[in-house]
Amino acid sequence: MPVTLITGGSSGIGAAAARQLLDLGHSVTVTGRNADRLDSFAASVGRPAELLTIAGDASNPAAVQDTVDATLKTFGQLDNAVANAGFATHDSLDDGDPEGWRSMILTNVLGPALLIRAALPALKVSRGRIVLVGSVAGHVHTPGNIYGATKFAVTGLAENTRQMVTGDGIGVTLVSPGAVETHFSDPVGGLAPGRERISADQLAASIVWALTQPAGVDINTLIVRPIGSPR
């Protein structure tokens, strides 16, 4: 059965995708910075042998390489890499805190690049797939939105990656969510109350769908909004 690595899989969209893939019989590695949150996720799915949890920062090159190496050591192969870890500072270019931006930019932009780089040799062997979790904010401009700028970078990274690996039999999918009900919107200034959202499970179904396409089929861009989304 396939082996899938998901960064930021201890909650929200990543956790929902991991659950669905475990149900399909995949072996799954999930990462996150907070070890307790990872452990709670493992407990919630019954700590199966097909789950590997690794605490680490998706923006740290050594940690990302270690995660790929540990996945290969534990499961023997890597078929899918899902660059999902990310967050928003929910502030604006004119009055936000640049210190918060550094970590957001490194997680949202450097993180996916590090995962692609580290996973590529194994994905070439498996002729596997890469999924990048972007955002509607990476397709539609919003005034002063620095988070959106990181997701525009993810949109660009997805197509640049696709063009890089066309000769390697690797699929590349950008999944760009609109508003999803997760911890993402917890901070003050997050998604407006009353705004339409889809569930993490509903969004994760698109990731799983992209990962389970027949060999030779490459789904490139999915924008997944709640019905009624204003933008």
Ligand SMILES: NC(=O)c1ccc[n+]([C@@H]2O[C@H](COP(=O)([O-])OP(=O)(O)OC[C@H]3O[C@@H](n4cnc5c(N)ncnc54)[C@H](OP(=O)(O)O)[C@@H]3O)[C@@H](O)[C@H]2O)c1
């Ligand atoms: N929810 C939405 O409305 C929405 C909309 C568009 C796009 N997205 C994107 O969807 C992705 C998943 O977010 P979510 O909504 O599922 O939010 P979430 O519930 O907060 O989950 C984020 C996950 O990423 C992990 N994470 C964050 N920074 C990390 C880092 N530097 N290294 C490793 N793990 C990290 C978190 O664990 P730790 O905090 O323990 O590290 C957590 O497991 C993000 O890329 C986000 O930008 C979300």
